[in-house]
Amino acid sequence: MDIKITKTTAPKAKPAKGDKLGFGHIFTDHMFMMNYTEGKGWHDARIVPYGNISLDPSAMVFHYGQEMFEGLKAYRGENDKIYLFRPDMNAKRANASNERLCIPEIPEEMFVEAVKAVVDIDRDWVPSDEGTSLYIRPFVIATDEFLGVAPSKTYLFIVILSPSGAYYESGLAPVGIWIEDEYVRAVKGGMGFAKTGGNYAASLIAQVKAHDSGYSQVLWLDGVERKYIEEVGAMNIMFKINGKVVTPALNGSILPGITRNSILHVCRSWGYEVEERRISVEELVAAAKDGSLEEVWGTGTAAVVSPVGKLRYMDDVMTIGDGGIGELTQKLYDELTGIQWGKREDPYGWRIEVK
Numbered sequence: 001m002d003i004k005i006t007k008t009t010a011p012k013a014k015p016a017k018g019d020k021l022g023f024g025h026i027f028t029d030h031m032f033m034m035n036y037t038e039g040k041g042w043h044d045a046r047i048v049p050y051g052n053i054s055l056d057p058s059a060m061v062f063h064y065g066q067e068m069f070e071g072l073k074a075y076r077g078e079n080d081k082i083y084l085f086r087p088d089m090n091a092k093r094a095n096a097s098n099e100r101l102c103i104p105e106i107p108e109e110m111f112v113e114a115v116k117a118v119v120d121i122d123r124d125w126v127p128s129d130e131g132t133s134l135y136i137r138p139f140v141i142a143t144d145e146f147l148g149v150a151p152s153k154t155y156l157f158i159v160i161l162s163p164s165g166a167y168y169e170s171g172l173a174p175v176g177i178w179i180e181d182e183y184v185r186a187v188k189g190g191m192g193f194a195k196t197g198g199n200y201a202a203s204l205i206a207q208v209k210a211h212d213s214g215y216s217q218v219l220w221l222d223g224v225e226r227k228y229i230e231e232v233g234a235m236n237i238m239f240k241i242n243g244k245v246v247t248p249a250l251n252g253s254i255l256p257g258i259t260r261n262s263i264l265h266v267c268r269s270w271g272y273e274v275e276e277r278r279i280s281v282e283e284l285v286a287a288a289k290d291g292s293l294e295e296v297w298g299t300g301t302a303a304v305v306s307p308v309g310k311l312r313y314m315d316d317v318m319t320i321g322d323g324g325i326g327e328l329t330q331k332l333y334d335e336l337t338g339i340q341w342g343k344r345e346d347p348y349g350w351r352i353e354v355k
């Protein structure tokens with residue numbers, strides 16, 4: 001792919017070592033952009049100074065939500081090496097989302113090359129404090145100037161970068177999770193497996209409700225019976241029950257997390273029995289009561305592995321173990337973050353250097 005590069009003439013001040021970065025507030029000097037036009041395909045790949053984009057108010061994305069996004073990170077390792085974690089998986093998933101949303105396919109190599117190229121240009125923006133990273137947000141929007149309901153014939157693919165702080169500023173810490181019994185996020189046949197804004201728009205109301213009740217995240221139940229466990233806001237969920245690792249199977253309404261896939265692979269390679277299946281909320285409540293629910297954790301790019309100390313379902317508030325961080329949860333966190341930041345061997349071949 002031929003990428004035309006226009007460097008900024010007014011570089012911004014980068015955050016200093018020790019600065020609080022938070023998440024998603026700060027953006028780097030450059031962004032990648034590429035257009036799609038029906039009959040012409042993807043064209044005009046370019047890296048330009050980060051800044052506003054201009055769209056007609058009738059651009060289709062504003063009205064019918066034809067949009068796809070991805071999320072991954074770049075990590076600064078020893079000797080200032082910059083790493084990505086399984087970016088090929090993001091490229092594959094982007095196309096699974098694209099297909100569902102009638103957005104044209106982006107060739108996988110093109111997607112990965114775009115991400116590498118813009119990260120490379122802004123590599124000095126990858127922060128170096130413990131646990132920090134450069135969050136990468138590739139996305140596609142429908143840009144036809146048209147109010148009819150149909151797939152757009154033109155699109156914009158953009159990759160922006162945001163230096164982000166450690167998810168757990170004072171070390172890994174357990175969270176409380178609200179099992180939502182009123183609203184649902186997705187149904188089979190819908191777009192739950194796609195990474196698209198609409199799924200998040202549908203989730204906000206329950207998120208607000210959970211926050212108001214003192215819980216940090218929502219755990220969704222299936223959209224039909226409200227009986228089976230699906231996933232957390234932006235994380236997949238896993239349980240250790242009687243020594244086995246159990247997680248909801250990918251059924252079409254759950255987002256197929258790359259962290260989920262990686263953690264299950266690590267668990268299997270460590271000799272754990274792993275079950276991907278339906279898990280009812282009753283099974284969970286019963287396992288919490290009889291003591292067989294040993295650990296609960298979420299998996300996602302942002303937190304990597306997030307220990308769950310407390311689960312609430314209607315009138316039941318379940319404390320997991322002693323409410324602290326489970327032993328396997330901690331081991332999985334250490335293994336995956338060790339690989340991502342280049343501190344551990346990578347027997348799986350997941351870490352990709354940006355050179």
Ligand SMILES: *Cc1c(COP(=O)(O)O)cnc(C)c1O
Nearest residue numbers: 234235236255257258259300301
């Ligand atoms: C992105 C996302 C996840 C986690 O996926 P990762 O690839 O592990 O980051 C889980 N659930 C939802 C709804 C998501 O959008």
